[in-house]
Amino acid sequence: MEITMRPGLINSFTSITMLLVCIFLLFLSLAFAVQDSITSNESIKDGESTLVSASGTFELGFFSPGNSMNRFLGVWYKNEAHKEVIWVANREIPLKDSSGFLNFTQQGVLLLLNGNNEKIWSSNKTTNVESPVMQLLDSGNLVVKDGKDSNFILWQSFEYPCDTFLPGMMIGGNSQTGVDRNLTSWKSADDPGPGQFSFGIDRQGFPQLVIKNGTLKHCRLGSWNGKSFTGTPDLPRDQFLKYDFILNKTHADYSYEILRPGVLLTRLIVNQSGFVERFLRSIQNNNWTKIYWAPRDLCDSYSVCGAHMICKMVDQSHDCTCLEGFEPKSPTDWSEGCARRSPLNCTQDIFQNFTGLKLPDTNLSWYDTSMSLVECKDKCLKNCNCTAYANSNITGEGSGCILWFGELVDMREFSTGGQDLYIRMPPLKTDQTTSNTNSGKKKLLGIILGSTVLAGVLTVGLTFYIWRKKQRKQEIEEDMELPSFHLATIVKATDNFSSNNKLGQGGFGPVYKGTLIDGQEIAVKRLSKSSRQGLTEFKNEVILIAKLQHRNLVKLLGCCIQGDEVMLIYEFMPNKSLDYFIFDQTRNKFLDWQRRNLIIGGIARGLLYLHQDSRLRIIHRDLKASNILLDKDMNPKISDFGMARLFGGDQIEADTNKVVGTYGYMPPEYVVDGRFSLKSDVFSFGVLVLEIISGKKNRGFSHPDHCHNLLGHAWKLWTEERSLELLENMSDSPYSVSEVLRCIHVGLLCVQQKPEDRPNMPSVVLMLGSENPLPDPKQPGFFTERNMPEVDSSSGNHESSSINDLTISELHAR
Template structure:
């Protein structure tokens, strides 16, 4: 009978022991080798040393169930335990946490100022990652969330004013293997209207616009469908910002990186790595005051760039000097204010309390030194009002610094003062444009009505001729067998080409999503009459794609010709084009390195099929990121064969006086002399490969200062042994660096000047699939560098959708 009590006693002992795993008490300190585990097993606390710096040890908190050791809080970051000593982490009888070395010296301590002994006090590690000192009555007298290091966790509240007694900034590590206090910090300023800053020492490095008063400041959605909410709450006279995540979300954290960027990361269990969900600053002109006084960063552009506010012009060759007024203010009551919608409000404002909109406007209008104002009626927004004030009137008495136009997030109207002459010039300019346009429209209408009947007869003949060609055309020795779809069916499928159905647009027209009568989802390419793609290009695209069958080529399902309308019906690919992900700061995190490498190899296989494995040798001639479509599994499919050419027999290259394609992706011999071959596509592939690795466009000169384009930038980094700096920061920390640098090497081989120096696609596929294959050394791509005086021309042409140049006849897209 006595034996029955033995296992019961052991079970009770184990239960008691497990319950104490998340708690430290005065009688149960923590020693090196011990680990405190939160109740749900999510976080752990203990002693640790960094992998590359084992001489010192620290006490900190990390994720317990993640294989990649990730620290979220460190107690003694600036007072490490040396290798010659050991430590002890203990709760004292005065309810403080103390870290002692082997000599009994205090390395770190809390200061709760409790003089009498409090029985039952314990330090508890919660599943939120918060370490709290809790009295026996349940009161928390100290918590690590109030003393952060470099990481913000969900449900952690941070004060929005540096005057708050609980305010402590987040401070980055000094380096990747040095967790001591670094130069960069994240926190708020002392203004009554909260702003969030990243500081480099005492200098601002990045700024979030002044709070608008919204309860939910932002909602972010990750690629896994999880949501993160940024909310603001008021506790008495103080404001706090809190980040929460939706139920079922993976582990998520925000980290101030030692480089000065804030990275919001989510744990990817498939790749066992942290994916970058968001990053600030998100691009170069997003840094503090990077566009100078009266300049602003336009984040709505495909490539965010600096611009001048309306009524201002650049004060120098670049924006380091900012902008200056085109016309000086007269301050005689004739100056006017214009509305700039969707703006990030500037820094260095003056907050005026208890004003209506009209009163706020008058505050600025009555003072000549006031350059702008912004207003928010907090009560009408259902927002939190400022203490004793239901409005928020901001005025700017000096230069407008750190202004922006964000693509999303917090923005509002900014009311800018300009001279009356500038306003009148704008009105006159509009009249000069509108009146001639109306007159031309009337003339063109008359011409159109006069020629309409004649044009119908001519088009009917052209369409009949085209249909005969399409029906009779053979690729190899087989008929195209491509069905013609009725125009009425396409109208129904696309809801009369509704704007809601539009997937995108390019140089040759728009693409719409449609649903056919049988329920099949399709993409309808509607060629615009002014696009430049005529009968020959349309016929070319139809007959080429009809018989090409490869998993990395888009599939053409049918076509339609109706009066002026020429339409192509493709398979529908839900993720659209590669450029929509690659060059979007918020979407590029969905392209982790595994996905990018899969895209690279898929494009290479598709080109190999076109060049070598299909019935005929086919040159695409317009390979670029926007012509790579992605299916539901992010597998790539090459599209847009309107400019493709067929080589037959022993034909190796051809010459044309009509150079088509996209400047930047064109090979030197094609763009300058009109010669093209399979090696022209190889060059375009090399450019695309460098874009995928770097996340930069070929035409990103402001991101590669001092270089005319991405190729020159990549080569410079390569020869200096710094190719790692080319890698997109969103994948840098989670990618196999050897594999990525191998891709950079292959990309540079593809963009060599001489066609014969570029490897064929069969060799490229082999290099990508076999990591042990030896790679030759690339030659310097002098095509761009010897034309450095043309850099400005490059910048001018790169961003356009249609170019007309005098090389021969360039019809870029």
């Protein structure tokens, strides 16, 4: 049977087919709805609907990052093979399945719920408008607006950035409201939770852009000078980017815009390795190109050179040199920094101009954006504590004033760009001139005498070197009562001292991880051949620790002395040191209160053994978080006895002209008068207790309500009967209120100003382990408001701060 269809019939059939296709697509779109805005009482369900910006650039919905099965609500670039997520709502609390949904309430609140209708995340901002609307803007900003006034934004995701900085977004903060907007890296590619690295504005002193690793500076991009940040002269700009920095009495905000928004896209992220990276791509092309990153090289690492040093890149490596007029404090350790050759005079000082620099850390600075450079110089000259000055803005002829007080830290030299810095110097010395004839005779005589003396010195020096080399080995061998390891065994165990096995670096030399043939893991402390100071500390450590055995002291396994090599072999501590955990915002979660309490008790028992129970009586003198190592079960072990001192059985205290230790842990009587005793360690222990409880460093602690260090903060809370507020947030783990308060009480007793008021370690151990009443503590040592040197603050901004921990190996006390 043959069927013939007329043209009209064919057209009708085609129309019907097209209609059916349209109906099918309509149903499909309803099943997988893509919307550009949502009104109140509507929802976005996982797997059923998304929200897309009007231009189609961004999309809001549910996703699983990397290889994770967890579900998150986020915003990403639409139509990309690799999903580049720019914002995550529930980054700390994932959904465990795909039953979650985002509800937009009548009050304008975004509410993320799981399948059991339990709240996972909320915008927590109730509005008073009648018809709120949720919309994803073309900028990538998720907003809640007034439906009747589209310019009235009630809530926006740009106020709560994650790891991505987009055009139109703003990072920085408000000193009045306490609002801080920083970027925070993901924990990993599978976990968008807040990682260890952050990127934002540090408002202490003159505001500057920094990357932080936990609470520590990782890389400092510097302060805004009107053109770029002083640490980023190569910041991409001009043809497609424009930067804006707002600085006034209350705000320090950084933002940028793209000059070709319809053609190019750009984003800046802080990644899990601590790098800030800027990417660029065209609208039509999905391939991102990295156009900028920081840190760029080793000189970008924060304070890789010590104070008053300039970092220079030479053949892919960094080199640290002292500023002119300064000399190294240590011939082998750059971190010690440099000191002035001649003291300042104050009234007759001059200023030397250094060009092409990244300006020093502005934490300890004062500024006034309205001053001229001449006024800035006069201001600095009139204050004897002012060490340097510079323009705050270099556009035009330059304007504004920054004054530095104290040490100049984290400077580098740029081949192009950089800025002028004027550093205070002592007045030039003038020598009386002599006649050319007398000068020539003196030079000739000097050459003859110098040559003779040099030959004699070289002969004596060579003889002394050979004798000392033999003597050094003999001295160490006589002091050691330890098993001996063969050099070949240690070389094999450490893979020939591979850089991959290097654990750290001290004044004595490097420390390496090794594995013996039987599988035992070891830590090898290798004495640097050029370290004279290290040899003294090395011998001191051997003499003391070789004779000590306690479960809360690190165990010395043996030594290796062969040729020029001198090494100590310790048990390996797989969990590194205490500071690795307590001062890191991510890793500190591994230390619940029970573990912290056990660590405090273990350190106390280790000190008790050193002070009383061992056959020696030892003062450690450098007790700090980085010298508390943690074994596989997180048990604490006191380490590093290079600065320890041996006391006689009836000796109470001693004096020294050489103060050693770490700022923030040393008691007042030791820093000021050079007097140390068993109570010096007690003070350091008290600081450690308060640091362990709070998760904050004593040195470098800051609080918006006052300028005390951690000891002062703890004392303030004690006097106001709010001591429990010192405890780091442990909402996910139980703790005993009485145990916490008792530990804080004991910590405050240990850090009292006068040594005689502090308990001894037997009393401390007893206090921690009992419920007996304790005496009231007196004011702590070094309890002061940290103020800057006196400066006329009638204009500008003047804030105080503290600087990073610094271990000092030589400071002559009064």
